[in-house]
Amino acid sequence: MLSVSVEGYTAKHKENREVYLNWIAPRYFETLGPPLVMGRDFGPLDTMKSPRVAIINQTLARHYFGSRNPIGKRVTIDPDAVKEIIGVVGDAKYLEVREEIPPTMYLDSFQEERPGTEFEIRTAGNPAGVIGAVRHEIETVAKGVPIADVRTLEGQVDASIVQERLIAMLSGFFGGLALLLACIGLHGMMAYTVARRTNEIGIRMALGAERMQVLWMTLREVVLLTLIGIGIGLPLALAVTRLTASLLFGLKPTDPKTIAAAVIVMLAVAAIAGYLPARRASRVDPMVALRHE
Structure with a gap:
């Protein structure tokens, strides 16, 4: 990152004027997908002998130009390298999925010599399947040039979130285990409750209570206890969501759909x-139940 000064913009005292620089070639945006929202892309007329040009991202354009048109304005990069802005491109992330998008300036790699370079290749099929062909083609065109690494974009994204995926897997495992224990606990509690209320159930059925009424009476206790637990646990869960916010990407900790799904589950x-104990209670023989102690 380097500090810049922008034509028509007066920097505030101690303002951070650093921008992220990325040297690219024509059709880079077409390959990776960020849309060109204003101006033009680099072209064959942008050479070592032509005026130096640059493309900026929307974050940089908003910060330095606001609603003004930045096309044609000049940006000076330390030390005294002047670039003319020819385009504005949509914001994109490059280092990791959670990074804040920095003010970014794209420079034409054909206008400046660089010690090394990277190629971005877009394929119609599986990218991993063409890695060998890409290596062979580069070695054929540029013999003796070392190839540091060949990776797919999907592989890079996977590598950047491996820790989060591990935490998600562990959280899912322990969450499932807790759910299983809760299920076993509820089943045991309801079985015990039904055993204690067998005599009462017999009296109700002897007085004309139907099996569905007994089933619902027993099952209602499970639902009521669960709703009480949700009423206590949900506010506590929402209170600690800030601790999990850093582990989530593309999803809010308080996402209504996720919370609704958890409640339904x-x-x-x-x-x-609670169904099996409730079903057992609804099928009890009234005479047997009345003699139960």
């Missing part, structure tokens, strides 16, 4: 856990 698990 808990209610479904509770209903399943």
Whole structure:
């Protein structure tokens, strides 16, 4: 990153004027996808002998130009390298998925000599399947030039979030284990409750209560306990979501759909856990139940 001064912009005292520089070739944006929202791309007329040009991202354009048109304005990069802005491109992330998009300036690699370079190749099929062909082609065109590394974009993204995926897997495992224990606990509690209320159930059925009424009476306790647990646990969970925010990408910790899905799963698990004891209670013989102590 280097500090810049922008034509028509007066920097504030101690303002951070650093921008991220990226040397690219024509059709780079077409290959990777960021849209060119204003101006033009680098072309064959941009050479070592032509005026130096640059393309900026939307973050840089908003910061230094606001609603003004930046095309044609000049940017000076330390030390005294003047570039004319010819285009504005959509914001994109390059280092990691959670990074804040920095003010970025793209420079034409054909206008400046660089000690090394990278090629971005877009394929119609599986990128991993053409790595060998890419290596062979480069070695044929530029014999003796060492190739440092060949990676797919998907592989780079996977490598950048390996820690988050591990944490997600562990969290999912322990979450599932906790759900299983809750299910076993509810089932055991309801079985115990039904055993204690067998006599009461017999009296209700002897007085005309139907099996569905007994089933719902027993199952209702499970649902009520689950709703009480959700009522206590949900506010506590929302209170600690800030601790998990850094582990999420593209999803808010308080995402309504996720919370609704979790509540539905808990209610479904509770209903399943309580169904067998409730079903057993609804099928009890009234005479046997009345003699039960």
